[in-house]
Amino acid sequence: MAELKLRGVGKVYDGGVRVLSGIDLDVADGEFLVLVGPSGCGKSTLLRMIAGLEHITEGTLEIDGRVVNDVAPKDRDVAMVFQSYALYPHMTVRQNMGFSLQIRRTAAAEMDAKVEEAARMLGLSGLLDRLPRELSGGQRQRVAIGRAIVRRPRVFLFDEPLSNLDANLRGQMRVELKALHRDLGTTMIYVTHDQIEAMTLADRICLLEGGHARQVDTPSGLYDRPDSRFVASFIGSPPMNFLPLAPAGNRLTAAGISIPMPAGLPSDRLRATVDVGLRPHELGLAETDGGSIDATVDLIEMLGWDALVHARCGDVPVLAQIEAHGAAGLEHGAPIRFWAAPGAAKLFDHETGRAIKGGGAA
Amino acid sequence: MLMALVFAALLAVPPGVRGDAPAPATLRLWHSYRGAERDAVERVVAEFARIHPEWPVELLAVPYEAFANKLTSAIPRGNGPDVFIAAHERLGDWVESGLIAGLPEGDPWSGFFPATVEAVTWKGRQFGYPLAFKSLALFVRDDVLGGPVPGDTDSLQAACRRMAAGRPGNFCIAWEAGSFYHHAPWVFGFGGGILDKDGKPRLDRPENAASVAFVTGLTKDGHMPQEPTSALITQLFNEGRVAMAVNGPWFLGELAPGVKYSVHPLPRVSSTGLPATPFLTVDAAMVSSKSTVPEAAGALARFLAVEGAAPRLVDARQVVALASAWDLTDVAVDPIVVQFREAAAAAIPMPNVPVMRAVWEPASQALRAALRGAAEPEAAMESAMQRIEIATRPRPAAANPLFALAGLAILGIAALVWAARRFRRDDTWSRMRASSHAYAFLAPAAVATGVLVFVPFAVGTGVAFFSHHQGEFTYVGLANFINILGSTDYAVTEPLSFWFTLGVTVMWTVVNVFMHVSIGVALALVLRRPWMKLRGVYRVLLIVPWAVPSYITALIWKGMFHKQFGAVNGLLVWLGLEPVSWFSHFWTSFAANVATNTWLGFPFMMVVTLGALQSIPGELEEAAEMDGATAVQRFFSITLPLLKPALLPAIVLGGVWTFNMFNIIFLVSGGEPGGSTEILISEAYRWAFSRQEQYGYAAAYATLIFLFLLAWSLAAGRLQRRTA
Numbered sequence A: 001m002a003e004l005k006l007r008g009v010g011k012v013y014d015g016g017v018r019v020l021s022g023i024d025l026d027v028a029d030g031e032f033l034v035l036v037g038p039s040g041c042g043k044s045t046l047l048r049m050i051a052g053l054e055h056i057t058e059g060t061l062e063i064d065g066r067v068v069n070d071v072a073p074k075d076r077d078v079a080m081v082f083q084s085y086a087l088y089p090h091m092t093v094r095q096n097m098g099f100s101l102q103i104r105r106t107a108a109a110e111m112d113a114k115v116e117e118a119a120r121m122l123g124l125s126g127l128l129d130r131l132p133r134e135l136s137g138g139q140r141q142r143v144a145i146g147r148a149i150v151r152r153p154r155v156f157l158f159d160e161p162l163s164n165l166d167a168n169l170r171g172q173m174r175v176e177l178k179a180l181h182r183d184l185g186t187t188m189i190y191v192t193h194d195q196i197e198a199m200t201l202a203d204r205i206c207l208l209e210g211g212h213a214r215q216v217d218t219p220s221g222l223y224d225r226p227d228s229r230f231v232a233s234f235i236g237s238p239p240m241n242f243l244p245l246a247p248a249g250n251r252l253t254a255a256g257i258s259i260p261m262p263a264g265l266p267s268d269r270l271r272a273t274v275d276v277g278l279r280p281h282e283l284g285l286a287e288t289d290g291g292s293i294d295a296t297v298d299l300i301e302m303l304g305w306d307a308l309v310h311a312r313c314g315d316v317p318v319l320a321q322i323e324a325h326g327a328a329g330l331e332h333g334a335p336i337r338f339w340a341a342p343g344a345a346k347l348f349d350h351e352t353g354r355a356i357k358g359g360g361a362a
Numbered sequence B: 001m002l003m004a005l006v007f008a009a010l011l012a013v014p015p016g017v018r019g020d021a022p023a024p025a026t027l028r029l030w031h032s033y034r035g036a037e038r039d040a041v042e043r044v045v046a047e048f049a050r051i052h053p054e055w056p057v058e059l060l061a062v063p064y065e066a067f068a069n070k071l072t073s074a075i076p077r078g079n080g081p082d083v084f085i086a087a088h089e090r091l092g093d094w095v096e097s098g099l100i101a102g103l104p105e106g107d108p109w110s111g112f113f114p115a116t117v118e119a120v121t122w123k124g125r126q127f128g129y130p131l132a133f134k135s136l137a138l139f140v141r142d143d144v145l146g147g148p149v150p151g152d153t154d155s156l157q158a159a160c161r162r163m164a165a166g167r168p169g170n171f172c173i174a175w176e177a178g179s180f181y182h183h184a185p186w187v188f189g190f191g192g193g194i195l196d197k198d199g200k201p202r203l204d205r206p207e208n209a210a211s212v213a214f215v216t217g218l219t220k221d222g223h224m225p226q227e228p229t230s231a232l233i234t235q236l237f238n239e240g241r242v243a244m245a246v247n248g249p250w251f252l253g254e255l256a257p258g259v260k261y262s263v264h265p266l267p268r269v270s271s272t273g274l275p276a277t278p279f280l281t282v283d284a285a286m287v288s289s290k291s292t293v294p295e296a297a298g299a300l301a302r303f304l305a306v307e308g309a310a311p312r313l314v315d316a317r318q319v320v321a322l323a324s325a326w327d328l329t330d331v332a333v334d335p336i337v338v339q340f341r342e343a344a345a346a347a348i349p350m351p352n353v354p355v356m357r358a359v360w361e362p363a364s365q366a367l368r369a370a371l372r373g374a375a376e377p378e379a380a381m382e383s384a385m386q387r388i389e390i391a392t393r394p395r396p397a398a399a400n401p402l403f404a405l406a407g408l409a410i411l412g413i414a415a416l417v418w419a420a421r422r423f424r425r426d427d428t429w430s431r432m433r434a435s436s437h438a439y440a441f442l443a444p445a446a447v448a449t450g451v452l453v454f455v456p457f458a459v460g461t462g463v464a465f466f467s468h469h470q471g472e473f474t475y476v477g478l479a480n481f482i483n484i485l486g487s488t489d490y491a492v493t494e495p496l497s498f499w500f501t502l503g504v505t506v507m508w509t510v511v512n513v514f515m516h517v518s519i520g521v522a523l524a525l526v527l528r529r530p531w532m533k534l535r536g537v538y539r540v541l542l543i544v545p546w547a548v549p550s551y552i553t554a555l556i557w558k559g560m561f562h563k564q565f566g567a568v569n570g571l572l573v574w575l576g577l578e579p580v581s582w583f584s585h586f587w588t589s590f591a592a593n594v595a596t597n598t599w600l601g602f603p604f605m606m607v608v609t610l611g612a613l614q615s616i617p618g619e620l621e622e623a624a625e626m627d628g629a630t631a632v633q634r635f636f637s638i639t640l641p642l643l644k645p646a647l648l649p650a651i652v653l654g655g656v657w658t659f660n661m662f663n664i665i666f667l668v669s670g671g672e673p674g675g676s677t678e679i680l681i682s683e684a685y686r687w688a689f690s691r692q693e694q695y696g697y698a699a700a701y702a703t704l705i706f707l708f709l710l711a712w713s714l715a716a717g718r719l720q721r722r723t724a
Ligand SMILES: Nc1ncnc2c1ncn2[C@@H]1O[C@H](COP(=O)(O)OP(=O)(O)OP(=O)(O)O)[C@@H](O)[C@H]1O
Pocket: A013, A014, A015, A017, A019, A038, A039, A040, A041, A042, A043, A044, A045, A046, A193
């Protein structure tokens, strides 16, 4: 059980490559924090710095109030599950899971008890005497997790632990991880680039981009109140539509598009162009007060209960998620009018991508 | 049989009748001369051919090292030379094994220096025409000596004392004191001897001990360098750091240009009044007993010795044996050659009895033991006698080969029956035919392996059941093995015993492989570190020891362990420690061998480890780090077990190599002290080549080595399969 404090943490590799800068992050005791972001943004690096496998070149890392920048990994009392599992190939499952206890000279009986308990939690009881190469991918994954939990560390670190599994197994493991966190109640930091994993598992998500922490918030907070166009586009599937519109009076318009100005946003505070974000499911065919978009159908993806309509308004692509029966009969080239859900539009600065929030009571 | 008939037929035809025969038999002459000596012999032969056009001569220069072996193997098979030029040392052997023919009496024997005739005489008959002779002489750097050349040991000592006062770090006199050949002059000078009247070796005499004490004294007083090797003496003499050297004519070739020297007879021993008497080695032209043209061969040999004397003296600067050649020549003879002749005036011919070759190794060993103070001269000589006795012990009795043959036959039939049954049962034949292509491709390699490996192996194993004496092999059954394994002739704890040597060999192998693996793995681990700069450079540098031929490395290390001039002792002295006489004690000598072989052996293990490390994912170590393992724990519980599959075969192989690492033992310690650091393979070599050619005994050693290594590889293979 532990809380972590990162203050101005940055990383510059030996060759002078800057990978992370100015990360401020607080992880509460027992929290499940997910680090998410596009490939190469520095997620693994940050995680490895917390683990102690990578030197912290800037800033400080505190665990439970103690700065651990110069503490060796083995003395930080954190456990890590690697993307490749990193199971010791010459040891049985039992030995793999018991290794950390053996290193700590735990009594044999206690060690067996702990390993067996972890194995039971993870459904590995029958496999304890097998070698890693005699296991399936999912089983190896569980052993890797088992190896981390037998010694009850203060913090768990996971680096994309599910990315080597097929979609079904990944879904199942996700649920198990969530349950595990509930049962253990230990602080967990979890790296993924899969936003569904991030949304489903996290208490809070830290979204990294280009070595910077862009936004740290609960999943719904990130979804509903993105700080920037990047956050808005990264979170949510299918991704948000962005329409470059010009403020005109109390509306935002472009050729074929007209959306009412959100409340509390006088047009004089806006530049000539703003990006208006609308999630695909916020567009529909039934008329609303939320404004309309006239477009031409490109193609339809039928998903069963609903359908994705790819359309185009001038040069601007528009994606809408509507009920499947509404999409029936739509054809390529046919004109279509989408209606936006009232109050759904989010505004972003066209240049900086920053969210433009209402000024409270207008 | 056919050969004998042809031989007889040829002999029956009188030479006169053969004169008009269209294809005259060619005379084959073998020698091992090089440079000017070779040119002179070629010219003499050309002259002979001009005078005797009916006897064309074909010359063959055989490398010196292979000469004796080639002769003993070629002549009995009828494809050897008609005439050959060789040193007289083995004459007795060759006469006894019927290799060379006796020569007619009378003229020209009175024309040669008597000592040279004595050298080629065996049981009252001459077996070669003396060509030239060599002996040790006193080389003097007059500029360094700065006084008259000492004529006796008292004036030698006086001169040495005078010099020592003036020039510390320099020496008065040097010779290869650890070699009995170089020591022999003093043995005779002190009135001692080597063989008694019956031609039996007898080293344990007070006079011999006195001669050793004389040399020990010179070394102790610092007049003579310690552990003097031929290379060291050459260097010291060339640099003017030693005033006098006792050496043979071959020393001339090593002298640096511009070094001023003169050659003198060895001094007299003051206490006895006798001259220090070196051995005389005589090059003689001998006639093969299997020659098909004995008359022509005899004529050629004689021509080389008599008519060829003057050109050999003048052109090749040979110290020729024909006395008249020295008077007759009207061309100026090189004064150095004359000095050599004078130095050899007192020399006595090296005994040509076979037993002499059993003396050198033990006598030299005893000498070295006495020189370094490990044994009193008397005791050392006595232990040399024991070794000589073992080397000259009677050969085992002949055994009846019938049992063995019957056994072999039964085994062979059993093997055939077994093979045939397998063949039929497994339908091997049709399967082989189906893949006949593959077999065709394999065939050349199989044949080559058969010829190069299995045949020599079978012959070698076969020889182990025989005893060799003067070219004859006698079947003795298991006698060699019984003698070896029963340690019949010496205690198990003596260096000569198989078990002692086996113990040393096993220890040698274990210690070496341990060092190779630990150093190799350690360096590989360091080289893998990301913070190592210039990794590539180090990697290449560390592989260099491997790339240098091992005998060069061995000689360099041998020099580094020299007591007086070696770098290792230099370092010890610099650190304020006592210099160590490395080859005087078993453990230091063993350590010197191990150090040398470790230097040679670790790069292989390092390269193997570097390769194996590549295949271990870095995350495993990181995972272990997260699990709380220290660097040492990570190495032993993660890295090492994962390296094992790659290291085990390398260890098996390295073990076999080290077990048979002849070069290092032979060149670095040479078995010193007292043969105790010898390993099995070098012991086998000694039995074969410096202890009366006990080939059968040596082959039995080789067979035992093979069996031992076979067992080791099988055991290791099983271990490997278990861990894989
Ligand atoms: N040892 C190193 N030296 C220099 N640069 C490095 C080093 N290791 C990683 N990087 C760089 O740091 C950046 C971040 O790497 P990191 O592994 O943290 O990315 P990531 O967010 O985990 O990406 P992914 O989702 O693909 O795993 C990358 O641009 C990478 O090229």
